[in-house]
Amino acid sequence: MKRWRNHSEAGSVSVFLIMIFAAVFAFVAIFIDFARMSALQAKTELLVRSASRSVLSAYDPMLLERYGLFAFGETDENYLMSKVLSDQLNYMRRSDSFPIVDVRLDESTVELGRQLGKYEVFEQQIREQMKYRAPIDFSIDIINRFKPMSEAMKEASNTVDLLGKLQKLYDRREAKLDELLNGQASAAQSAAQLAALLPRTGSGSGSSQSGLSTAEQLVSGYSNYVLMIEAERARREASEHSGEEQDEDDSYALEISRYQRSASLLFSEMNDRNNAAKQLHNVVLSKAKELLQEIRSLNAEMLLLIEKAEQRPEQEAYNKVGSGESLPVSGKEEIAPLRAQSRKLLLSDSLLNDISAGIEAQTERVISFSGAASAFLSMEGSLLSASASESALHSAVDQARKEADKYLTEFADAGSGNRLQRIKAIIEEYRGSDKERKETEKKAEDKLDEAKGLLGRIDNLKEESQQHQEQFDLLESFYKANKDMNQAGDSDNARKNSIKSDPYEAGGAAMGGMDSFYGGIAALMDSMSDNLFQAEYITGYFNHFDLKELQGTIDSSGGGAGASGAADFSVESQEIEYILYGFHSPQGNIAAAYGEIFAMRLAIRTMEGLLKNSKNGNPLLIVAGALLYGVEHAIKDMISLTKDGYLELSDYLKVKLTYRDHLRIFLMLHGPGKSRLSRMLAVIRLNTGVPVDERETYVSAKLTTAIPLWFLPGIAGLMGNTGILKGKVEGTRYYAEKQADFSY
Numbered sequence: 001m002k003r004w005r006n007h008s009e010a011g012s013v014s015v016f017l018i019m020i021f022a023a024v025f026a027f028v029a030i031f032i033d034f035a036r037m038s039a040l041q042a043k044t045e046l047l048v049r050s051a052s053r054s055v056l057s058a059y060d061p062m063l064l065e066r067y068g069l070f071a072f073g074e075t076d077e078n079y080l081m082s083k084v085l086s087d088q089l090n091y092m093r094r095s096d097s098f099p100i101v102d103v104r105l106d107e108s109t110v111e112l113g114r115q116l117g118k119y120e121v122f123e124q125q126i127r128e129q130m131k132y133r134a135p136i137d138f139s140i141d142i143i144n145r146f147k148p149m150s151e152a153m154k155e156a157s158n159t160v161d162l163l164g165k166l167q168k169l170y171d172r173r174e175a176k177l178d179e180l181l182n183g184q185a186s187a188a189q190s191a192a193q194l195a196a197l198l199p200r201t202g203s204g205s206g207s208s209q210s211g212l213s214t215a216e217q218l219v220s221g222y223s224n225y226v227l228m229i230e231a232e233r234a235r236r237e238a239s240e241h242s243g244e245e246q247d248e249d250d251s252y253a254l255e256i257s258r259y260q261r262s263a264s265l266l267f268s269e270m271n272d273r274n275n276a277a278k279q280l281h282n283v284v285l286s287k288a289k290e291l292l293q294e295i296r297s298l299n300a301e302m303l304l305l306i307e308k309a310e311q312r313p314e315q316e317a318y319n320k321v322g323s324g325e326s327l328p329v330s331g332k333e334e335i336a337p338l339r340a341q342s343r344k345l346l347l348s349d350s351l352l353n354d355i356s357a358g359i360e361a362q363t364e365r366v367i368s369f370s371g372a373a374s375a376f377l378s379m380e381g382s383l384l385s386a387s388a389s390e391s392a393l394h395s396a397v398d399q400a401r402k403e404a405d406k407y408l409t410e411f412a413d414a415g416s417g418n419r420l421q422r423i424k425a426i427i428e429e430y431r432g433s434d435k436e437r438k439e440t441e442k443k444a445e446d447k448l449d450e451a452k453g454l455l456g457r458i459d460n461l462k463e464e465s466q467q468h469q470e471q472f473d474l475l476e477s478f479y480k481a482n483k484d485m486n487q488a489g490d491s492d493n494a495r496k497n498s499i500k501s502d503p504y505e506a507g508g509a510a511m512g513g514m515d516s517f518y519g520g521i522a523a524l525m526d527s528m529s530d531n532l533f534q535a536e537y538i539t540g541y542f543n544h545f546d547l548k549e550l551q552g553t554i555d556s557s558g559g560g561a562g563a564s565g566a567a568d569f570s571v572e573s574q575e576i577e578y579i580l581y582g583f584h585s586p587q588g589n590i591a592a593a594y595g596e597i598f599a600m601r602l603a604i605r606t607m608e609g610l611l612k613n614s615k616n617g618n619p620l621l622i623v624a625g626a627l628l629y630g631v632e633h634a635i636k637d638m639i640s641l642t643k644d645g646y647l648e649l650s651d652y653l654k655v656k657l658t659y660r661d662h663l664r665i666f667l668m669l670h671g672p673g674k675s676r677l678s679r680m681l682a683v684i685r686l687n688t689g690v691p692v693d694e695r696e697t698y699v700s701a702k703l704t705t706a707i708p709l710w711f712l713p714g715i716a717g718l719m720g721n722t723g724i725l726k727g728k729v730e731g732t733r734y735y736a737e738k739q740a741d742f743s744y
Contacts (some may be wrong), residue, residue, distance in 0.1 A: 031139045032421055033709050037734050040707050041726055044736040047088055052740040054084040055110060055699050059744065063116075063695075067541050068129045069684075070744030071116040081110040081701060102311075106704040106735060107240055114743060115701065117482050117693035118678050123530055125697070125744065128538045134536035135528050141520055143321070144663060145655050148329045149604075150322030150518060152652070154315055155335035156607035157511040162309040162339055163623040165503040166302055170345055170620065173298040174397050174434075177347075177427065180291040180355070183284040184362060187216065188411040190277040190367060194373060195404035197270045198397060212262035215270065215376060222383065225259045230250035230388040260384055267380045267606035274373045281366045288359045292352070299347050300365035306342050314515040318523035329652050335610050339534035341372070341619045344430065351426055359418040360410075365407040372400040440624040444503035451598055454638060457553050458591040460520035465569035465586030471686075475571055476584040478682035485693050488674040496666065497595045503627040511631075520668050533665035534676070539660060542575035542683065545590055547642045547659050549573075571686060573640040576663050578655075579679045580670065584687050597662050601637040604650050606630030609650075698743040706733045709720045 058080055060073040085108055092103060104689040114121050176549050198215050212218045227531035232252045382388035409417045416422070500506040524532055569586035571578060577589035609626030616622045646658045670676075682691050709732050727736040 006329070006495060033711050033734075037736070040103060040705060041736065041738070043092070044703055044705045044738045045476060045740070047085060047103075047705070048701050048738045049083045050088065051084040051108070051703065051740075052083050052110075052699050052701040052742045054079045055701065058740055059688055060695065060719070061333075063616050063684070063692075064691055066688060067684055069116060069122075069125055071690070071697050072112055072699075073695075077110050077112055077699070082107055086705065093656075095147070102707055104484060104706045106706045108701070109161065110699060110701045112696035114312070114698035115485075116697050117486070119674060120487050121697050122536075122677055122681060127530060127533050130533040130537050130540075131528070133528065133540075134533050135524075138524070138532060138664070138668075140357045141661060143465060143524075144709045145649060145653075145657065146518070146521065147321055147324075148327040149607075149653055150318045151332040152329050152335065153603070153605055154318035155332050155515055156603075156610055157314065157318075157515055158309055158312055159335055159338050159610060160507050160588065160606060160623060160626075162342060163304060163510045163619055165305055166342055166345055167504055167620055167623070169298050169302050169305070170543060173295055173302070173347070174431070176291045176295050178290045179414075180295070181420060181424060181427075182290055182293075184358070184411065187277070187284040187362065187366070187465070188279045188420070190273070190280045191369060191404070191407050192412050194270065194277050194369070195401075195408055196703065197266065197273065198401045198404060200404055200408065201401050206312050212266060213257065215266065215397045216426065218263055218383075219264055219390070219397050220720065221259060222388070222390055225256065226386045226390075228256050228742055229258075232256060238320055248411065263380070263384060267377060270373065271377050274370055274377065277366065278370050278739045281370075285308070285359055285363050285366075292355055292359065295347070296352060303346055306339070306346075307343075309339050317515070317519040318532065320522040320525060322520050324625050326705050327653070330376055334614050335607070338610065338619055338622055339615060341622075344619065351423070354419075355423060358423065361419065362407075362411055365403070369400070369403040369407045372396070372403040376400050433621040435615075437618065437621045437624045440628050441503055444620055444624065444628040444631050445501060447628065448499060448501055448503060448506055451631065451635050452501075453596075453636075454554055454592050454635065455499065456597050458550065458587055458594060458678060459645055461567070461569070461587045463554065464567070464584075468570045468586040470583045472586060475554040475578070475682050475686050478685045479584075479678050482678040482681050482693055483675070486501055486674065486678070488678065492716040497592060497599060499595060499598065503624070506599075506602065506622075507606050507627045507630065510599045510606065511597055516598075516669055517665060524668075529672075529675060531672045532668060534680075536662060538576055538667055538680065539664045542579060542680075544576040544660055544663055545574040545593070551642050559710055564642060571683065575683050576660075578665075579676060579683065580663065580667055582675060591662065593666070596666055597641065598634055598638055598660075600662065600665070600743070601634040601647070604630075604632045605633040605637070608651055610631070698741070700739065700741045702737065702739045704735055704737045708732055709734055713720045 055077050056070075056078075058073050060068045062073055063069040085105055089103060091104060101422070116122060116125070174725045193505070197213075199201045212221060229252075235251065338624070376393075376399075379388055379393060379396060383393065400536045408420050414421065453515045499508060520531075523529070546568075553567070569590070573587055574586075577593050581592040583589045606629070608627050609629030610622065612629060613625035616625055635646050641659060646656045649657050662676065684690070685692050709729070727734055729735075
């Protein structure tokens with residue numbers, strides 16, 4: 001009994017130890033499996049990330065070498081994924097001497113997306129490619145060259161803008177002023193025609209009976225007319241009393257009839273002229289008041305422009321670019337005062353008041369003159385009936401002549417008393433330069449026609465460049481396909497910069513381009529943008545046209561290689577121009593670039609012209625001379641650029657600016673656009689044969705791996721059902737699923 005009790009106690013200890021060991025073992029086993037699950041999660045993520053990067057490593061080498069772009073090549077992405085995973089798993093098995101985590105591949109998938117032809121993808125790759133290089137290159141090559149000219153160009157732009165607008169208003173105002181004064185003069189002529197029937201005092205008209213063409217002659221012959229009337233009446237009475245017929249030779253009937261007929265004709269003519277003069281004065285002087293009001297309005301508009309000239313918002317960009325140290329360039333001190341001289345173009349209040357007073361005076365004078373003439377005309381009946389008082393007739397004629405003298409002295413006669421002549425003398429004085437200005441403007445127009453002719457020569461090369469049209473047609477199909485893929489509209493279609501025929505409009509447009517250019521530079525100084533990145537990318541990776549090819553076309557004295565028809569108008573030779581302007585014709589983009597360069601040269605040369613013509617006195621003559629100088633030298637610049645491939649920026653800033661530099665400026669000026677991106681992608685596709693609309697830049701890979709559970713898979717399964725585990729448990733296996741997304 002005692003032995004049995006001792007044996008029982010020893011067994012209980014063993015059972016207790018076994019129970020403790022089982023609990024500890026179960027606890028440790030669960031942690032071992034948990035550790036293996038965590039290791040599987042980490043290895044699966046490492047595998048899927050490594051495999052994804054390996055898939056992306058199969059990029060198209062041609063796109064990278066030629067354009068610095070990444071896109072997946074033609075290799076099968078599923079094959080790459082499977083191969084990389086298989087190799088990595090095999091390596092892991094070989095390298096693990098004690099494979100605690102025996103990873104087994106369950107499933108893998110890979111998907112590609114985000115085609116390079118998508119705008120946002122393409123823009124991002126350009127941004128990454130150029131974000132460091134573009135700001136530095138553009139600052140050194142472009143901004144530093146134009147910075148010293150900012151003050152001079154600001155003053156030139158302000159001056160051309162102001163005087164160009166003033167010239168239009170000035171010519172309109174002067175045309176209305178001429179119309180007003182010419183109307184007054186024509187009205188005065190109608191009054192002079194009426195006065196000629198009096199005639200005026202001191203005209204030397206006698207009282208000859210040979211003709212009664214004036215009121216003075218009519219009145220002078222009136223007493224004789226009365227005597228003839230009385231004699232004829234007495235003769236008739238004597239005949240009636242005696243009953244005998246009187247000798248017709250003693251009759252005054254013929255003379256009386258002639259006098260009456262002449263008087264009637266004179267009164268009729270005078271009445272017609274009086275009515276015509278009154279009617280013309282009513283129309284002309286009423287119109288003169290309207291014209292004067294319009295003249296005042298135009299004058300006020302000119303004054304407002306002058307006052308606002310120093311407040312142009314475009315000045316801020318020039319000031320920002322010009323801030324800091326730079327090479328000194330003359331211009332500001334010489335050009336700025338020209339705008340102050342523009343006040344010379346305004347009509348003074350005293351002159352306008354004189355014109356107004358002249359209109360009122362002419363109205364009063366014609367009323368008095370016409371009234372006096374009407375008073376005389378009212379005596380026609382009594383004169384013909386010989387019942388009028390001779391003194392009253394003389395008094396009426398004298399009064400009409402006095403009023404005529406007053407009117408004509410002020411508005412028709414030559415002399416210091418003529419109001420219209422005094423006003424015209426003042427006008428002619430400030431118009432002293434108008435004739436020379438108009439001649440200068442005509443010369444500038446002729447030179448602009450010459451510049452148009454240069455562009456026309458390029459446009460006329462259609463037949464010579466026709467051999468490349470098929471290539472452009474193919475390029476256009478690529479362009480449209482990319483636009484369709486991106487569902488982009490045609491808001492930024494190609495447009496050509498035509499040269500305007502009016503010198504002021506051409507100069508204003510050229511200066512407007514410089515305003516935009518300096519505005520763009522100022523914006524870049526605040527922050528870099530996709531516009532700059534794209535512009536510098538284009539000039540860095542695409543070809544531009546060799547202008548020397550056009551030497552024979554532009555310069556008629558040229559010859560040999562480069563003569564008309566020998567130029568290479570293929571797409572490859574003008575990629576930048578095509579991307580910039582978008583014409584699907586061999587010569588269209590070159591002509592557009594040529595025209596825009598001309599406009600830029602016109603702006604710079606006009607600035608120089610303002611300096612060289614600043615002593616001309618009249619501000620409009622100065623700007624006309626500056627525009628003529630600008631057009632002449634811009635044409636020379638275009639010929640020189642064709643020959644040498646570069647230009648000196650200005651006579652006052654001797655730095656070289658190449659044709660490529662001009663294109664860089666225009667790319668930045670035109671700004672970004674969806675169509676421009678499509679044109680870039682179309683050129684890339686044409687040159688490489690790579691369908692960029694289909695080539696992906698993004699990979700999304702999924703990988704599922706598994707390991708067998710060593711201990712207590714049931715407990716792991718229960719925990720998996722509660723969501724504690726990241727993976728899932730099926731039977732005796734644990735599965736881990738990971739996804740990796742990468743892009744170039």
